[in-house]
Amino acid sequence: MSNAAVSNVQIIRTRPGGGRENPTSAYSALLQTIKGLGLLRRRTGFYWSLFAVLVIAMAGAWTGFALLGNSWYQLIIAAVLGILFTQFAFLAHEASHRQVFKSGKVNDHAGRLLADLIVGISYSWWMNKHSRHHVNPNVVGKDPDIEQDTISFLEEDAAKTRGLVRWINKRQGYLFFPLLMLEGANLHLHGFKSVFGKHKVDGRALEITMMSVRIIGYLAVVFYFLPLGMAFAFVGVQLAVFGVYMGASFAPNHKGMPILPHDSKVDFLRRQVLTSRNIRGGFAVDTFMGGLNYQIEHHLFPNMPRPHLKRAGEVVREYCQTHNIPYTETGIIESYGIVVEYLNRVGLAARDPFECPMTTQFRVH
Numbered sequence: 001m002s003n004a005a006v007s008n009v010q011i012i013r014t015r016p017g018g019g020r021e022n023p024t025s026a027y028s029a030l031l032q033t034i035k036g037l038g039l040l041r042r043r044t045g046f047y048w049s050l051f052a053v054l055v056i057a058m059a060g061a062w063t064g065f066a067l068l069g070n071s072w073y074q075l076i077i078a079a080v081l082g083i084l085f086t087q088f089a090f091l092a093h094e095a096s097h098r099q100v101f102k103s104g105k106v107n108d109h110a111g112r113l114l115a116d117l118i119v120g121i122s123y124s125w126w127m128n129k130h131s132r133h134h135v136n137p138n139v140v141g142k143d144p145d146i147e148q149d150t151i152s153f154l155e156e157d158a159a160k161t162r163g164l165v166r167w168i169n170k171r172q173g174y175l176f177f178p179l180l181m182l183e184g185a186n187l188h189l190h191g192f193k194s195v196f197g198k199h200k201v202d203g204r205a206l207e208i209t210m211m212s213v214r215i216i217g218y219l220a221v222v223f224y225f226l227p228l229g230m231a232f233a234f235v236g237v238q239l240a241v242f243g244v245y246m247g248a249s250f251a252p253n254h255k256g257m258p259i260l261p262h263d264s265k266v267d268f269l270r271r272q273v274l275t276s277r278n279i280r281g282g283f284a285v286d287t288f289m290g291g292l293n294y295q296i297e298h299h300l301f302p303n304m305p306r307p308h309l310k311r312a313g314e315v316v317r318e319y320c321q322t323h324n325i326p327y328t329e330t331g332i333i334e335s336y337g338i339v340v341e342y343l344n345r346v347g348l349a350a351r352d353p354f355e356c357p358m359t360t361q362f363r364v365h
Contacts, residue, residue, distance in 0.1 A: 082241025090290030116210035122191030138275040155349035173344030183243030252335035256342035
């Protein structure tokens with residue numbers, strides 16, 4: 001099914017999908033089918049192979065950094081590092097969902113090592129935020145991914161903004177991807193604010209140590225071997241690529257999909273399917289998005305290893321068709337268009353009462 005069925009985002013106030021079957025048994029039946037096909041079995045070999053490829057690529061990038069020396073071609077290396085850090089972040093995300101190893105403790109160790117020491121973001125902060133998102137995707141007041149920030153995801157939030165944020169919200173769809181260039185730095189900042197904050201953090205001392213080693217070591221190498229201006233440009237390009245890549249991988253999954261009220265009573269199966277969007281594109285998109293393009297299946301079975309998501313998608317799609325549950329898939333470019341359109345529509349709430357595209361067009365200057 002294309003996204004046309006849900007392109008006009010609305011707040012769902014009644015349980016959609018119809019059907020008289022018990023919601024719990026409906027999901028249980030699907031889960032048993034998935035288990036029967038062996039799609040929840042770990043694929044540790046796949047992850048070790050992927051990790052090895054990324055380590056080799058990272059070593060190659062830093063070798064190129066050493067060989068290029070004082071050259072503006074270093075900005076290519078910076079962009080490559082932004083891509084590689086995002087790929088490592090995908091692995092940390094999968095470890096946090098227990099997709100990699102059977103042991104939860106080993107997954108946590110691996111996820112913390114990847115997130116804190118390689119990527120430079122807080123694993124515990126990410127786990128807390130992302131876990132809340134998975135339980136209540138696109139649920140007002142419960143999903144941290146739609147909370148008010150520089151970008152507004154709800155009209156009522158956009159209407160309350162003032163100053164620079166209001167100016168941004170008025171045109172936030174068009175500014176979304178440019179703003180993502182700042183998201184890389186924002187993720188690092190949130191991580192440090194979390195580990196140095198007052199609330200409880202699992203492994204606080206370890207996270208502070210690993211993140212500090214990662215950030216300080218990285219900056220020390222770049223600023224020691226490159227001229228000052230080039231070093232700033234290198235870090236800027238790397239963070240910009242990292243931020244845009246992360247945002248381009250996560251934003252299409254839920255933005256522009258139906259929003260659920262805080263007190264909505266929607267069963268687990270429908271809540272996950274109706275608020276998620278899959279992205280078509282085959283092996284290239286699977287690799288680019290780290291399996292996040294199978295967002296529906298990922299939300300239904302968070303501990304499913306990446307290599308099984310495609311097969312699971314075939315099963316879930318057929319199951320949803322049988323049970324009259326809208327199952328949304330789009331192409332990647334189309335998904336970005338939906339996100340931009342949705343954010344611009346939300347941003348209209350930040351405009352002045354008489355400010356609209358038509359009146360602006362005929363305004364006398």
